[in-house]
Amino acid sequence: MYRYSVIIGDKWQKKQVGLDGFPAIRLKEARGAIANSDSVYDKAEIEYNQAVLALDTAKLERTIARTEYKRSQMQLDRRIIKSPVNGVVINVGMAPGEYVHDAETDPLHVEVYTPVASYGQITEGMQAVVRLEQPIGGEHRVTVNVVDHVFDAASRTFDVRMELPNPQFGLPAGVRCTVGFETAAQGDEK
Numbered sequence: 001m002y003r004y005s006v007i008i009g010d011k012w013q014k015k016q017v018g019l020d021g022f023p024a025i026r027l028k029e030a031r032g033a034i035a036n037s038d039s040v041y042d043k044a045e046i047e048y049n050q051a052v053l054a055l056d057t058a059k060l061e062r063t064i065a066r067t068e069y070k071r072s073q074m075q076l077d078r079r080i081i082k083s084p085v086n087g088v089v090i091n092v093g094m095a096p097g098e099y100v101h102d103a104e105t106d107p108l109h110v111e112v113y114t115p116v117a118s119y120g121q122i123t124e125g126m127q128a129v130v131r132l133e134q135p136i137g138g139e140h141r142v143t144v145n146v147v148d149h150v151f152d153a154a155s156r157t158f159d160v161r162m163e164l165p166n167p168q169f170g171l172p173a174g175v176r177c178t179v180g181f182e183t184a185a186q187g188d189e190k
Contacts, residue, residue, distance in 0.1 A: 086169075105173050107163040110142060112179045116156045122147055122181050130164055133176045140164055144181070 086106040110130055114122060126144045148159035162179070164171070 086167075105169055105171075106166045108166045108171060108173055110162040110164050110177065110179065112160045112162075113152070113155065113157040114160055116151055116158060118181075119151075119158055121183070122160055127182045128162060129180045129182070130162070131178045131180070132171070133178075136171065136175050138171075 086104070122144060124144050124147055128142050128144060130140045130142050132138050132140075142162040142164050144160060144162055146159070146161040148161075151158050160179075
């Protein structure tokens, strides 16, 4: 049994009290509160699920954006000209999209065609002196890097290559020169 606080002048209507004396109005309010709490819970659960989906979508979009950035960076890197050697620009005759050909000027490559009769007397590691023609001039010590093992039958020569250090780019490429090879035993030129 339930007790109710009532004061003089309170009005009651027929069938206002139910369920062993529990006011019907309170019962309706309780039912409404339960329905409201279910509705509020369902609404909160839907909003939570939407937020989780929005977060997952944002993460996926971030991953896609990073991947697109990396791809774009790789494409840009293909369009940037990076010199593999130290040198001096001697010609800018290219149009956008063309490939660049470079000329290495540090070190300078000295190439000499020597008579076949000298074959076997010039070896890799041998010292040589390079004399540049005027107006450049000067003598420079170098080491033989390559002795070609294939002869040119028409000119009866073979190729000998050396490298001449040129760190300050003081010597231009393409200058004619003469080369004197030092024999290992005597230190004299040939």
